[in-house]
Amino acid sequence: MKIAIDARKILDTGIGTYTRGLLKQLGKLDKENEYFLFLPSAQLKQFDYGSNFHNLSDDSRGYSLREQISLSWKIARLNPDIVHVPHYVMPMLQRWPTVVTIHDIIHLRFPHLLPYLTGKYYARFMLARAVKKSAAVITVSQASKDDLVDVLNAPAEKVRVVHNAVSSGFVPLPPEKARAWREKLGLPENFILYVGALKGHKNVPLLIRAYLEYARRAGNGRPALAPHKLVITGKGVELTGVDDQIRREMKDSVYFLSNVPHDNLPYLYNNCSLFVTPSLYEGFGLPPLEAMACGWPVLASDIPAHREVLGEAAAYFDPRDQAALSRLLEEVLADNERQRRLAAAGRRQVAKYSWAQAAKQTLAVYQSVARGI
Numbered sequence: 001m002k003i004a005i006d007a008r009k010i011l012d013t014g015i016g017t018y019t020r021g022l023l024k025q026l027g028k029l030d031k032e033n034e035y036f037l038f039l040p041s042a043q044l045k046q047f048d049y050g051s052n053f054h055n056l057s058d059d060s061r062g063y064s065l066r067e068q069i070s071l072s073w074k075i076a077r078l079n080p081d082i083v084h085v086p087h088y089v090m091p092m093l094q095r096w097p098t099v100v101t102i103h104d105i106i107h108l109r110f111p112h113l114l115p116y117l118t119g120k121y122y123a124r125f126m127l128a129r130a131v132k133k134s135a136a137v138i139t140v141s142q143a144s145k146d147d148l149v150d151v152l153n154a155p156a157e158k159v160r161v162v163h164n165a166v167s168s169g170f171v172p173l174p175p176e177k178a179r180a181w182r183e184k185l186g187l188p189e190n191f192i193l194y195v196g197a198l199k200g201h202k203n204v205p206l207l208i209r210a211y212l213e214y215a216r217r218a219g220n221g222r223p224a225l226a227p228h229k230l231v232i233t234g235k236g237v238e239l240t241g242v243d244d245q246i247r248r249e250m251k252d253s254v255y256f257l258s259n260v261p262h263d264n265l266p267y268l269y270n271n272c273s274l275f276v277t278p279s280l281y282e283g284f285g286l287p288p289l290e291a292m293a294c295g296w297p298v299l300a301s302d303i304p305a306h307r308e309v310l311g312e313a314a315a316y317f318d319p320r321d322q323a324a325l326s327r328l329l330e331e332v333l334a335d336n337e338r339q340r341r342l343a344a345a346g347r348r349q350v351a352k353y354s355w356a357q358a359a360k361q362t363l364a365v366y367q368s369v370a371r372g373i
Contacts, residue, residue: 001370004080006071007037008058009087010047017286018164019086023049025359036078038071068092082366088130097135097369102127104283105147110201128152135369138362140164140284143304162361164284165353170266170293178270187255188229192329193272195265195287196234203278203319204232205242210325212249224252228273228333233257269294274332274339277301280319284309289353292346297339299328313349315342
């Protein structure tokens with residue numbers, strides 16, 4: 001088969017992590033089919049997955065008219081047997097069996113997070129079109145599949161669940177190596193960690209308020225004296241939902257890191273005391289699994305995707321209950337045995353997922369589409 005893949009988001013977080021993990025393992029698994037990857041011209045020489053992988057350039061900006069025209073024309077010239085779009089925006093001129101990956105429907109669940117009203121209608125149109133026009137839909141969890149069926153009326157048999165996985169670099173590191181990295185950045189010795197975007201559905205303001213509630217108790221009314229700080233890393237919109245008093249209390253107790261390179265994230269996980277993910281909604285949620293792979297306990301919001309992906313390996317809390325999260329932070333930080341149990345359960349849980357398995361399942365989707373099944 002001749003398989004074309006829109007890999008233009010290969011350096012993004014989220015979709016980029018998915019694309020890199022999948023392509024690396026497809027390169028190891030499949031030596032028979034020919035793959036044609038559409039990449040930004042600056043990345044043409046950066047990625048080499050094997051002799052049957054061919055890199056083609058396309059610098060179209062995402063969500064633009066140009067990507068619809070340019071990519072459609074280039075795919076037409078290639079005339080592939082299958083097209084795989086690892087994002088919900090499919091080329092409008094579609095004559096080839098297409099597999100589309102829809103990671104979540106965040107734009108439909110939280111439309112107010114989109115900067116423009118037109119973005120809401122664009123997202124709904126493109127998501128509905130992807131469900132209708134594709135030969136198969138891959139999604140990353142049963143929770144996301146349920147959303148696609150319930151909200152977009154996707155035929156259940158058309159949606160295949162292929163779980164994400166953790167990259168091989170997320171492992172426990174030698175303590176002295178991790179400590180040297182932490183000291184170089186000037187981070188505190190003991191801290192609670194959050195990794196992810198600062199967008200509204202990620203619920204970071206609640207995490208900050210819950211942490212400060214804990215820190216006031218632990219620091220006798222002065223959060224800066226609490227033994228554990230809070231470190232937040234990620235990118236997104238301006239942090240909202242935090243008033244001036246909270247911002248003052250954040251000084252010397254809440255640390256923000258921006259744009260930590262993906263390859264450096266294992267150092268960050270290996271320095272934390274525990275990891276917290278307070279999201280109101282996820283399609284999958286890689287950061288808590290990454291923390292588990294590095295050997296650290298995880299506290300997670302009680303939402304369907306987390307329950308599915310993390311199983312019994314996390315301590316759960318109501319993502320709308322600030323006091324509940326504050327109490328849980330205090331309880332887990334004070335209980336070394338519970339931390340050890342969570343960390344051990346996390347290592348067992350993360351072993352259930354692999355990019356090799358994801359690649360095998362994805363290749364099976366390609367083959368079933370090619371056979372018209």
